[in-house]
Amino acid sequence: MTVPRFYLDENVQVVIAEQLRKRGIDAITVRDLGRLGDEDITHLSRATEMGYVLCTHDTDYIDIASAGTPHAGIVFGQHNHSIGDWVNFLELIYTVYSAEEMCNRVEYLKA
Numbered sequence: 001m002t003v004p005r006f007y008l009d010e011n012v013q014v015v016i017a018e019q020l021r022k023r024g025i026d027a028i029t030v031r032d033l034g035r036l037g038d039e040d041i042t043h044l045s046r047a048t049e050m051g052y053v054l055c056t057h058d059t060d061y062i063d064i065a066s067a068g069t070p071h072a073g074i075v076f077g078q079h080n081h082s083i084g085d086w087v088n089f090l091e092l093i094y095t096v097y098s099a100e101e102m103c104n105r106v107e108y109l110k111a
Helices: 015-022 039-050 059-068 083-096
Strands: 007-008 028-030 053-056 075-076 107-108
Touching: 007 015, 007 039, 015 028, 015 083, 039 053, 039 059, 053 083, 059 075, 075 083
Parallel strands: 007 028, 007 053, 053 075, 075 107
Antiparallel strands: none
16 A cells, blocks of 8 residues: 555645655645646646646535546645645545555545
8 A cells, every 4th residue: 555645736725745755654745747827637647647636625626536547546635724724634545545545536625
């Protein structure tokens, strides 16, 4: 079993990835990859190919997943969630689920 790794789309604050890395959790951002402005399906496909769980505020990803598009996992949160909320939730996912268990799973950051 492998641990989840996280791919933060352009709507999720970069500092979240930085905080995860400080905790020894693999996290990359769209900015790290130089891929700002790519279409949602491209981000989801890239994250899936790389084996990363996509983290987002964008409901389009939920629609794409609901249509049956396979993915390595999606974590969805609202814009009102703090950096700490995101970091704590992703760290929890990292400790509770394997990468294999996150495949095609959508987790929602609660208020």
